[in-house]
Each structure stands twice: as structure tokens, then as C-alpha cells.
Amino acid sequence: MNLQAAIDRLKVRLGDAVSDPVEFRGETTLTVSRDKIVAACEFLKKEGGFDMLTDLSGVDNYGEDPRYEVDYLLYSLAQHCWLRLKVRVSEEDMIVDSVTSVWQGADWHEREAFDMFGIRFRGHPNLKRILMWEGYRHHPLRKDFPLAGIPAELPETAVNADTVRTAPMLGGPFVTSDGTRSSIRREPRQFDTLAERQEKLTHPTKKESV
Amino acid sequence: MTTKHEMELIDSAARAQQVMDGELGSEKMVLNMGPQHPSTHGVLRIVLELDGEEIVNAWPDVGYLHRGDEKIAENMTYTQFIPYTDRLDYLAPLANNVTYAYAVEKLLGMDVPPRCKYIRVICAELARISSHLLGLGSFGMDVGAMTVFLYTFSEREKIYDMAECISGARFTTSYTRIGGLAKDMPPEFVPMLRSFLKEFPATIDEVDKLLTRNRIFCERTRDIGVLPKEVAIDIGVTGPCLRGSGVDWDIRKSHPYSSYEDFEFEVPVGTVGDSYDRYLVRMEEMRQSVRILRQAIDNLPDGPVNSPDAKILLPDKEAVLTKMEELIHHFINVTEGINAPPGEVYFSAENPKGELGFYIVSKGGGTPHRLKIRAPSFVNLQALPIMAKGHMMSDMVTILASLDFVMGECDR
Numbered sequence: 320m321n322l323q324a325a326i327d328r329l330k331v332r333l334g335d336a337v338s339d340p341v342e343f344r345g346e347t348t349l350t351v352s353r354d355k356i357v358a359a360c361e362f363l364k365k366e367g368g369f370d371m372l373t374d375l376s377g378v379d380n381y382g383e384d385p386r387y388e389v390d391y392l393l394y395s396l397a398q399h400c401w402l403r404l405k406v407r408v409s410e411e412d413m414i415v416d417s418v419t420s421v422w423q424g425a426d427w428h429e430r431e432a433f434d435m436f437g438i439r440f441r442g443h444p445n446l447k448r449i450l451m452w453e454g455y456r457h458h459p460l461r462k463d464f465p466l467a468g469i470p471a472e473l474p475e476t477a478v479n480a481d482t483v484r485t486a487p488m489l490g491g492p493f494v495t496s497d498g499t500r501s502s503i504r505r506e507p508r509q510f511d512t513l514a515e516r517q518e519k520l521t522h523p524t525k526k527e528s529v
Numbered sequence: 530m531t532t533k534h535e536m537e538l539i540d541s542a543a544r545a546q547q548v549m550d551g552e553l554g555s556e557k558m559v560l561n562m563g564p565q566h567p568s569t570h571g572v573l574r575i576v577l578e579l580d581g582e583e584i585v586n587a588w589p590d591v592g593y594l595h596r597g598d599e600k601i602a603e604n605m606t607y608t609q610f611i612p613y614t615d616r617l618d619y620l621a622p623l624a625n626n627v628t629y630a631y632a633v634e635k636l637l638g639m640d641v642p643p644r645c646k647y648i649r650v651i652c653a654e655l656a657r658i659s660s661h662l663l664g665l666g667s668f669g670m671d672v673g674a675m676t677v678f679l680y681t682f683s684e685r686e687k688i689y690d691m692a693e694c695i696s697g698a699r700f701t702t703s704y705t706r707i708g709g710l711a712k713d714m715p716p717e718f719v720p721m722l723r724s725f726l727k728e729f730p731a732t733i734d735e736v737d738k739l740l741t742r743n744r745i746f747c748e749r750t751r752d753i754g755v756l757p758k759e760v761a762i763d764i765g766v767t768g769p770c771l772r773g774s775g776v777d778w779d780i781r782k783s784h785p786y787s788s789y790e791d792f793e794f795e796v797p798v799g800t801v802g803d804s805y806d807r808y809l810v811r812m813e814e815m816r817q818s819v820r821i822l823r824q825a826i827d828n829l830p831d832g833p834v835n836s837p838d839a840k841i842l843l844p845d846k847e848a849v850l851t852k853m854e855e856l857i858h859h860f861i862n863v864t865e866g867i868n869a870p871p872g873e874v875y876f877s878a879e880n881p882k883g884e885l886g887f888y889i890v891s892k893g894g895g896t897p898h899r900l901k902i903r904a905p906s907f908v909n910l911q912a913l914p915i916m917a918k919g920h921m922m923s924d925m926v927t928i929l930a931s932l933d934f935v936m937g938e939c940d941r
Contacts, residue, residue, distance in 0.1 A: 343872040344635055370762050374875070376901040378890055390888070392875055392903075396762065396776065399783045401875065424765035427911050435599075450592040450940060459600055460899075466604050 322347060322400045325367035332362055348403040353415060356406050360391065360421045369393035369402060372418070375428035377436035381462035385409035387438055391418070408438055417443040435460035557585055560922075564593045568671045568926040571936030575913070579922060587917040587925070589910050594940035602900035606866025607633045607707055610900070615701040617902065618938040620663050621656035621881045622702045623692060630705035631786055632876035632887035636869050637707070637841065643830040645709050646788040651722070651825050652695070652704060653787070653878070654818040658729075659688040660881030661769075661811045664933040668808060669740060671930040672749045677739050684732050687725050694718050707867055708842045709835030719826055726819055726826075733815055740808070750805040754916040754928035757802060764915075765908045768883025769810045770932060774802035780879040787878075791828070792821050804931035811933070841867050866895025875903075882906050882933060902941050906934035 326349065330337050337359065338350035351359045363369040374392040387408040394401050408415055417440035418425045429440040430449040437458040440446055448455060457469055511519070563574040572593035578586040598617070602610045614629040615622035627649045634641065641649075662681040669677030689699040695714050696704040704711050740746045756766065761774040771778060779796040781789040797813035799806030835842050843862055844855040871893040877886030883905025890899040909932055916928050 344638060344874050346874060348873070371765050373765060373877070373884070374886060374888060374901065374903040376888055376899070376903075378899045380898075390873075392886075392888070396778055403873075403875070422765065423760075423763050424908060424911060427907065431907075448592075450595040452592070459597060464600075466600060 321398055322395075322402060325363060325369070325402070328366065329359060329362055333359060346401065346403060348405055350405045350407065353406050353408065356389075356391070356404065357416045357418055357421065359404060360393075360418045363393055363402070363404075364421055367402075368395045368397050370396055372422040372424050372428070373401065375418075375425055375432060377432035377438050377460070379436060379460065379462045387413065387436060389415055389432060389438060413437060414439045414441050416441050417446075419443055434458070437461070562925065564590075568929050569936075570667065570929070570934070573910075573929075573934075573936055573939075575925070577917075577922070577925070582922050584917045584920050584922060584925060587914045589913050591907070591910065591936070591939050594936045596941065598941040599900055599902060602897055604896065606895045607869065607897065608862075608866065610897075611705065611707075612701065612703045615703055616937055617904065617941065618660070618880060618882055618885070618906070618935050619700070620935055621660040622700065623652040623696075623704055624656035624660075624878070624880045625885065626702060626705040627653050627787065628876070628878040628880060628885050629887055630707055631878060632874065632889060633707045633867075633869070635876045636872065636874045636889050636891055637867065638870070639708060639836060639838065639841065641709060641836050642833050643788065644713075644832045645834040645836075647825050647829050648695075648710060648714055648834060649705065649787045650789065650792070651714075651822060653880075654821050654825070655688055655691060655722075657818050657881045658815050659685050660933075661815050662688075664881075664930070665736060665740075665808070665811060668927075668930040668933070669736075669746070671926045672746060674740060674743065674746060677736055680732055680736055680739070684729060687729075691718065691721055691725065694721060706835070706842060708838060709833075713834045719829070722822065722826055726823055730816070730819060733812065733819075737812060741812070747805065749924075749927055750808060750931065751803055752801070753804045753920060753924045754931060755801060755803045756912055756916050760915055761802070761912065764911050766883070766912050767905050767908065768880070769807055769814060770883065770909050770912070772797060773799035773807035773810045773931075775799055780877060780884060784877075786876075792824050794818075794821050804927050807931045807933075868895060869893065869897075877903065880905060882935060882938065883909055885938075902938075904938040904941060906936070906939040907941075910934055910939060 326340055326347070329349070333351070333355050336352040336355035341348045371394040372391065373394045376390045378388045378390060380386055380388065385407040387410070389406045389408060391404040391406075392401055393404065406415055415438060417429055419429065420442065426443070426445070427449060429443050430445070430447060432438050433440060433446055434448040434450050435458055447453065451459065455471055457464055457471070459468070558579045560577045560579055561574065562577055563569040564572040569575070574590040574593065576588040576590060577584055598613050601613060611626060611629060614625040617625050630649070662685045666678040666681035669675070692702055693699045695718050696702040696711065756770065756774045758774045758776055761771050762776060766774070775798055777796060777798045780786070782796055794817040797810045797817070799810055839855065839858040840862070844858050848855040849859045869891045871891055873888070873890045875886055875888045877884045884903065885905055886903030888901040888903060889897050892898040913928065913932065917925055920928070
């Protein structure tokens with residue numbers, strides 16, 4: 320099935336949920352209503368031959384309503400053509416159905432869109448942040464996020480000053496105690512002048528005074 | 530009298546992950562591999578669930594090298610972003626430059642002169658050889674064949690010298706411009722490339738002799754990390770990994786860009802989809818790249834390398850200093866950037882690691898509204914858990930090496 324036939328049949332199947340195709344630089348874009356995206360993807364994969372999800376990307380159209388959009392780029396290995404589907408997502412209800420059930424490769428792409436824009440994907444098996452760390456509070460690719468970033472707490476590390484406790488045997492017999500001298504004092508040659516260093520090299524047996 | 534003390538042990542990061550996933554209590558061992566492991570080729574962390582020495586599950590954890598390239602791109606002109614593309618797949622910066630330039634040119638709806646296209650082909654193929662050489666060298670080293678690494682790296686050195694000759698930098702080349710190139714190639718470049726093409730096939734043959742029939746190498750790679758064709762397509766794996774799984778798909782053939790339709794070359798395809806097949810595909814791709822490079826320098830067209838459109842490329846410096854109109858073009862070009870039409874385009878090219886795509890949303894003006902980088906390493910890494918399941922811990926190293934990803938591109 321070629322691209323035009325696939326689009327026609329998709330329009331017959333889903334009716335008003337699919338917009339007219341928009342062409343730009345030889346690329347076709349269809350806008351699909353939000354609740355029909357999984358149905359559209361399933362149909363295009365099974366009957367349209369679009370077996371690959373090349374890319375999935377969020378876009379923030381700040382100042383417009385609906386503010387966000389999610390772009391799906393489908394590829395057909397048999398037809399050698401791309402098709403872009405676009406879903407618009409409003410700021411109040413930022414949930415889109417996940418297409419991980421259609422292509423398992425959508426997993427990380429949707430996690431990235433969630434991480435960067437805060438768009439939630441319903442039905443995603445593991446919707447966690449992927450590029451930023453767990454516990455980060457912002458969504459950096461939103462237009463209202465400043466380029467310089469917002470100060471944030473860094474993630475907890477497994478070992479830090481609060482979790483490290485002194486060893487229970489410390490101070491007991493046969494346990495090395497903490498050193499009393501600083502590392503510089505323990506290394507007296509640090510203070511040597513060049514003449515002293517040469518002196519020690521020529522007379523290695525001479526006792527060092529600390 | 531004996532007293533019993535209860536001691537609390539400090540949790541390791543892997544343990545913390547396990548607690549987070551709510552899988553505490555199983556008798557399997559959770560092991561952290563990376564982010565500082567030599568075989569992860571960068572900063573990839575993999576949480577492995579092991580049953581003895583067998584991998585039950587693997588969760589790749591990416592993002593340690595996230596620099597916000599897409600955010601940065603939204604805040605600068607199209608030309609200013611070129612140096613950032615060097616740092617995506619930093620093992621093949623020339624190829625990234627080429628792909629990015631074509632993406633923006635597609636948005637502008639412009640074409641570049643034939644000489645520019647041929648030089649870009651030379652850049653892309655040199656980058657492919659360089660990237661595959663590193664991939665194979667470290668592949669060999671990871672499975673215990675140290676010698677290969679030394680052979681391939683001495684060849685890569687020559688490619689770096691050529692990159693320096695053509696662009697002025699060995700590593701961060703930033704060679705392309707929107708609508709052309711930073712400069713035409715210098716006259717000494719072609720002889721340099723010719724002598725490289727004369728010597729290089731001998732090195733491939735040597736590596737071939739060292740690895741392809743090497744019993745240890747074969748046993749460590751055959752049937753290890755099998756990626757079935759259907760799964761590879763479902764995940765969206767591209768590049769040598771997809772072709773290793775037996776899918777004959779190469780953007781240079783199916784959507785020829787940069788005059789690739791003029792060149793004769795074959796696309797190697799694997800049969801089993803294991804690590805050995807991916808190795809063979811890369812070996813053959815280097816030979817085919819040599820073929821393409823020979824054709825490119827034999828048929829190199831004369832003429833300008835830059836498109837004459839002064840509203841896109843910076844005009845001649847001399848003209849800027851003597852003529853009014855050129856001065857205005859220069860000023861507008863530097864301060865406001867290239868005025869792109871509103872619209873959205875996706876351009877992808879066959880990079881060494883797979884399909885590198887740039888999805889540009891423009892609302893008009895000099896900066897992109899959104900620039901999404903479709904990085905092949907990011908997508909290919911998703912296949913890791915599927916490939917690793919059921920294999921031994923030591924096979925993980927083989928699988929990682931045969932995936933040949935680079936974290937600069939994965940994390941962007």
C-alpha cells in the first residue's frame with residue numbers, strides 16, 4: 320500500500336479524527352485527535368505497512384493553545400517512505416495514550432518526551448525520567464525553562480557524609496587509630512629546599528629531622 | 530556471654546535501584562556495570578540482574594552525558610549549532626556536520642553545488658571508516674584481541690591527519706556550513722587520500738586475518754547477542770546493527786542524498802543477527818567505503834563548493850570590506866542568522882552508527898523553534914536488554930562492543 324492509499328484508508332477508518340495531509344518539502348504530516356492516536360498507529364502498522372517508529376518528539380508551542388504537540392515519525396521499510404503524525408496536547412490535560420503496545424521502540428522516546436516536556440503517556444510500562452535524574456523537578460525543554468537552568472538538588476549518592484558512620488571497632492585494641500599529623504606533616508620532604516634535597520640524595524643515611 | 534550485634538550495611542547504588550523497582554527479596558544478584566566501566570565506551574550505566582553468572586535482566590541507564598544540546602539549539606542560529614554537532618557522535622564528527630547541513634538545507638529548500646556534495650561524501654565515508662575502525666579495535670580489545678586495536682588506531686591516526694588537512698581540526702571539525710563548506714579542500718588533500726586508500730585495504734585484510742577466522746573471537750561472538758529481524762524493526766534499530774540482523778536498509782540506497790546515487794557500492798547484510806554478523810557487516814562497510822572514496826576522488830567535479838546565495842552563506846571577506854550590499858548580508862547573517870521559512874522537516878542520513886536524523890520545527894527566523902536529534906545510539910541501546918538476556922556476564926562486553934554506540938550522541 321503506498322503512502323496516499325494508506326492515508327486515504329486511515330481517513331475512511333477514523334473519519335474526522337484525522338486531518339487533511341499537510342505537505343512541506345516532500346514530507347506528509349497528519350494531525351490526529353488525541354484519543355485516536357493508538358488506533359491510528361495500530362492501523363498504519365498492521366495495514367499500512369509502517370513497521371518502524373523512527374522518532375517521537377515533543378514540541379512546546381508556548382503561547383498557543385493547545386500548547387504541546389507530540390510528533391510521531393513512522394517509516395515503512397517496504398514503501399521507503401516516512402509519515403508524520405501529530406497530536407496536540409493541551410496544558411491542562413497533558414496525557415497521551417502510549418504507543419509502546421504498537422512499537423516497543425516507543426519506550427525510550429516517550430520517556431524522553433515525558434522527561435523533557437512533562438507529557439504523560441498513559442499505558443507506558445515504565446514512565447520514568449531518562450536523561451535527567453530521578454527527583455529532578457523541572458522539564459528542561461519547555462519554553463518557560465531558562466537556558467541557564469534552575470538550581471536543583473543533586474541526586475542522593477549511595478555514600479555521603481550522613482550515611483558514613485565510624486567503624487564500630489574504632490578505638491579498640493589492634494585497630495589503627497586516626498593519624499594525628501596532617502598529610503603534609505607526615506611527608507616532611509615537602510618542606511625541603513633544593514639544597515636539602517640534594518644533600519639527602521648524596522648522604523641518604525643522614526637522619527631526617529621532623 | 531556472647532552478645533549479638535545487628536549491623537547495617539551501606540546500600541550500594543545497585544541495591545538502591547533494586548529497592549526502587551520493588552524487587553527486593555529475590556535471590557538474584559544485582560550488579561552495577563558502569564558508568565565508569567571500560568567496555569561501556571563512555572558513561573553508560575547498566576543495572577544487571579544476575580542469576581549466578583547468567584544475565585536475567587539488564588536495565589541500561591542513560592543520561593550521564595546529557596548536555597542539553599536540543600535546548601542550546603533553540604537559542605542560537607542555525608550556523609552556530611554546527612560545532613555542537615561535532616560533539617554528538619564524537620567518533621565521526623565529519624558525518625554529523627554533513628547530516629546537519631543537509632537538514633537545514635532541506636528546511637531552506639536549497640541545493641548545494643556538485644563539488645560540495647562529493648566532498649561531503651568523502652567526509653561522510655572517512656568518518657564511517659574512522660568510526661568502524663574504533664568500533665572494531667575496541668571490539669577486539671574487549672574480547673581479548675589487543676593487537677587489532679593497535680592496527681586500527683594507527684589507521685585512524687591517518688584519518689585524523691586528513692581531517693586536520695581538510696578542516697583545520699583533527700577532532701572537532703565543524704567543516705560544513707549551511708549551503709556549502711567552511712572552505713574547499715586544500716590541493717594536498719587528494720594525494721593524501723589516495724595514498725591512504727592504497728595502504729588501507731592491506732590493514733583491513735590484516736584485521737580480517739586476525740579476527741574473522743580466529744577461533745577465540747568466533748566463539749566469543751557467534752550466537753552471542755542475537756537480535757531477531759522483527760525485534761530490530763520493532764525497536765527501530767538502524768545502521769550496521771539492523772543490517773546485521775538481515776534487513777537490507779541503507780539510507781544511502783533507499784533515499785540517496787549528497788549524490789550517493791552516482792556511486793556504486795554494495796550494502797552488506799547479515800543472516801543471523803549475532804555479534805559476529807555485526808562485526809562482518811562493519812568490516813565489509815569499510816571496504817565499500819574505500820570503493821566510494823575512490824570513485825569520489827576520481828570523479829570529483831570542479832567548480833565552487835558554496836551555493837551562491839549570499840543570504841545564506843557569508844560573502845567573500847574582500848567583498849564585505851569593499852561593497853555595501855555584501856556588508857549588509859554579512860551583518861544580517863551574523864546577527865540574525867539565516868531566515869528560514871516556517872515549517873517542519875526531518876532529514877536523516879546513514880551515519881556510521883545508524884540513522885542520524887534532525888527534526889527541525891521552524892516558526893520562521895534565524896533560530897529553530899525545536900531541533901530534535903534522532904540519535905541512532907539512543908534507539909539502538911534499547912535493544913540491549915533483549916540481546917543480553919540469557920547470556921553470561923562476560924558476554925555483556927561482547928554485546929556492548931558489537932552494538933557500537935557512543936554516549937555523546939545517545940545523551941545529547
